[in-house]
Amino acid sequence: MHNYLDDSLPLSPVHSDYEATYHQIEEGHWWFQARRGMVFQLIQELQLPKSASILEIGCSGGPLLLALRQAGYTNLTGIDISAQGVQLAKQRGFEHVAVMDGAKLEFADASFDLVIASDVLEHIENENQALQEWKRVLRPGGQLIVFVPAFQFLWSSHDDVNQHFRRYSSQQLSTAIAHNGLQQQRLSYWNSLLFAPVALVRLLRKLLPGTEPSPSGDLQLLPAFLNTSLLSLLRTENRILRHLNLPVGVSVFALARKPA
Template structure:
């Protein structure tokens, strides 16, 4: 992430409808995962400016880790108690140190996603769980992905295979942000048609273009409506993907709410008709 973008990102994490809606959805899932476990040890991998860690703190004892010293500076300003600087592919924790490991929109930034997943499994206790979210559908690739230094957007099968290769057992695996997929697709495809090179000072995420006002509140409510569905009903497509996987070992405190997923009709349609676009060339 560009240094000048951190300040904007910190504000968006607090106020933007997308982050607020995602917190409600993740809160519903995490509450079911940790409900019978008293003060679980939670790792927030790639904690960024710290809003995700503040949210996770209501569910357990959170340790926050990020590679960026600038990001950790924001976390210190928010008085987060357990901050560690470290790399996702070389986590400085003992094996089995956490009950729940969260990687929220982290894997897409990493060249070696499988090494990161293997590390997440290593520091998770046997029978513990790993929760990851990632941006979905390569057809949605846009300047937003470039600004955020994404390496890829995921299909369901791609994420399932990466998680399984790490040794984790996928449980819940579902798209989300489904209701807002049609307008997002229109915005991203439209932006691709009119895109132009931009200097770093002018480059920003498309999230920055949709904050505040009545419209923002409406989008937040539409997005948050999915909180009762995610993890209970497999959503066929969406702007994002969520996976809860288990480290083999002891019985989980809460069994996954959805059985190991099978391919949906939407996956088959995408395989047959949709080819991902070539990544946009960043000419800055």
């Protein structure tokens, strides 16, 4: 599930439909809510001052920025390749949001204390260019939070619809971070409690006769009780992640630091 559409490829009707669906349901969908909760938790654990300069790459319509603003953070910037998403964020009162390529940032060196990129890196063909740009705009000692989808064997039509270039193991993400001169501080899988059923479903789909990708990939509205149940499950996992890292999951995240 994405919040960044690669601008090197024109959106086909299927991807345009996906983008419209995305902006409609990202607020209440269990997966998006749980991931935002985990990112917010990581930010809070950094104990940054409320005046810290924060950049979200792939901000979409701004739900994470909104949560940060409500928590008292005052220096928030967002970018996204989706003009529709950026317009929605502006309607929410965010002035410092813009349509921009996540691998070609239009910011000065050392502009931010924290850069957040949730499900962005897999959409960018040249991961080193992206990570170098993210490091460039960080101040010395600044922090980077990166989430990506995990395990190439979980590749499905959902990844095709999302225009992914790759999925990552924890080792691959760790290697990419180190290769680009960032100091890894934390590495863990996420969405571990649902890893087994997700893996089973995706592997079974590969054994069935080929089906065309849905315009919405795996992005589906669920009955309210099921949405609430899945959200509660992942919120429990988020609490577990306050104390330990997990060895497997549908996603993987890293916290890294630019050397002082």
